[in-house]
Amino acid sequence: TPLSLIRNFSIIAHIDHGKSTLADRMIQACGALTAREMTNQVLDNMDLERERGITIKAQTVRLLYPAKDGQTYVLNLMDTPGHVDFAYEVSRSLAACEGSLLVVDASQGVEAQTLANVYQAIDANHEIVPILNKVDLPAAEPERVKAQIEEVIGIPADDAVEISAKTGLNIEGVLEAVVTRLPPPQGDAEKPLQAMLIDSWYDPYLGVIVLVRVKEGRLRRGIKMRMMSSGAVHQIDQVGVFSPRMTPVDSIGPGEMGYINAAIKTVADCNVGDTITDDRRPAEKALAGFKPSIPVVWCGLFPVVADDFEKLRDSLAKLRLNDASFHYEAETSAALGFGFRCGFLGLLHLEIIQERLSREFDLDLIATAPSVVYNITMTNGTKEVLHNPADMPDLSQIDHIEEPWIKATIMVPDEYLGAVLTLCSERRGVQADLTYVGTRAMAVYRLPLNEVVFDFYDRLKSLTRGYASFDYQMDGYEESDLVRISILVNQEPVDALSFIAHRSASETRGRAICARLKDLIPRQLFKIAIQAAIGSKVIARETIGALSKDVTAKCYGGDISRKRKLLEKQKEGKKRMRQFGKVEIPQSAFLAALKMD
Ligand code: GDP
Ligand code: MG
DSSP: OOGGGEEEEEEEESTTSSHHHHHHHHHHHTTSSOTTTOOSSTTOOSHHHHHHTOOOSOEEEEEEEEOTTSOEEEEEEEEOOOSGGGHHHHHHHHHTOSEEEEEEETTTOOOHHHHHHHHHHHHTTOEEEEEEEOTTSTTOOHHHHHHHIIIIIOSOOTTOEEOBTTTTBTHHHHHHHHHHHSOOOOOOTTSOOEEEEEEEEEETTTEEEEEEEEEESOEETTOEEEETTTOOEEEEEEEEEESSSEEEESEEOTTOEEEEEEOOOOGGGOOTTOEEEESSSOOSSOOOOOOOOOOOEEEEEEESSGGGHHHHHHHHHHHHHHOTTOEEEEEEETTTEEEEEEEESSHHHHHHHHHHHHHHSOOOEEEOOOBOOEEEEETTSOEEEEOOGGGOOOGGGEEEEEEEEEEEEEEEEGGGHHHHHHHHHHTTOEEEEEEEETTEEEEEEEEETHHHHTTHHHHHHHHTTTOOEEEEEEEEEEEEOEEEEEEEETTEEOGGGOEEEEHHHHHHHHHHHHHHHHHHSOOOSSOEEEEEEETTEEEEEEEEOOOSSOTTGGGTTTOHHHHHHHHHHHHHHHHTEEEETTEEEEHHHHHHHHOOO
16 A cells, blocks of 8 residues: 555544544444444453443554545554543554544533643644534534634644534544545655554464554564564564454555564563564664653552462563553562562553453452552662552651652533532642633642542542543652551551551541441451551551350350351351451451542
């Protein structure tokens, strides 16, 4: 295919504005799938994505579009996630394209992630075509939203394409805009190969699959490819495209996207953003990669059954292959044994990974309290990076601690603004800006990330009945009065429950956790003290009264089989408990205790 007949583009939007539905319609319009093969949201192919109705992974598909000018174009479409946690996926897909379709719900208008995504597209030098979706809704106000796009984003919206992805209205208009308004890719098939590694994942039948965008040269089946950053060399077994099913081809040329399958054993060989070249005729330079992702939230993941440790290691390696923004390293905990310290881009990301581990890999896990990354300066002048509260040095050795801050943009209908401002100031937020876009307020706040990771997003949603949108960027580190709160059960510290908080909030949180643990830990034969402490100073305390009798006591010895059954049951229950000194804590207590109200 000549370059002039290729278009590579992404669809960007705020969550729920209709990206995936539009992608489905375009796939359908190009006849890539029969009506029967077409399930809703073809590109959201992870179970979890369909259930939650969100896109987690950027997905790509190749379409053939016979345009009005009589030519048939090759369209490579990338659907991207909309949630803040997955902004990294967005930046990757943008690096592989020349243009973006900016989908805005005509009944909602511009939202926080519309802005975040469109600025990323502008940074990537994309040509942008605004699409007004959901014009079938009575509440749609295309003219007002066009004005808003011009005013807030500053891109022309006169010739925005008005569509309904749901009913299929004017999908043709979108396809024509793609071929007439977006630029074709550039590149030279004769030059040495340069292909960008965009994504990789593990296929149970084929092994490692790598998604690439060829920039220069030609990627052929059978050649030896070299990953420029790791230097690893592999023979390419298969080259193919997504149409949308995986379809082998002989080669892919400049400007094209596709996949390669090679016997790659080491997951570490596949670095997202790396440049792939031909080992026989290598390119002189690697392509400019994209920024590596930096995890902002860490937590420990431990197998409930210690024997699952190797399985967990193996599963994490496979997940990491598919999600370069996910990090992990081995960790041991006095309470929980062998496990991994894992880094995530946010809480939703954490939740998704945990759920994937349990569903796709059938693992039962205990997660410890999520923590942000702190910078510590010791009294002797050395500096430490801390992402595990259990590793926090004694306060007497610490000169000062810095915590990460974010700059958050919150857009919300006027009537909920008061509640949002209260929430932000409760979380130590500092207002940076407050403006209006029509009847929606746009509040910009600086907030400590620590106050946001736990439940800020959930609280914001419930306070505004789902109408607020939220986006954030990291915004440096600042010194802060932080303390570690340890939780002691029957005088034994439970490292997995310790957490770091601002001193002003420490007592309230310590008390809340003790109260919750009191309900979560079953009574035992002796009294149990539950304490929260800063250093050796106890700041909160609860007591669980002793159980008066053994469960089997009432059977006296009379009914042996009933007694055995009860003991059996007890044993079963114990498997899901963790022993702390003399006390057993149910697995479910760990997460539940850490949730804030
Ligand atoms: P995404 O999060 O941007 O991928 O959004 P989805 O494609 O998952 O769509 C979110 C919701 O909006 C779904 O319930 C869709 O059925 C609905 N939706 C998408 N496009 C339209 C449209 O044109 N009109 C109406 N009424 N609903 C739509
Ligand atoms: Mg989607």
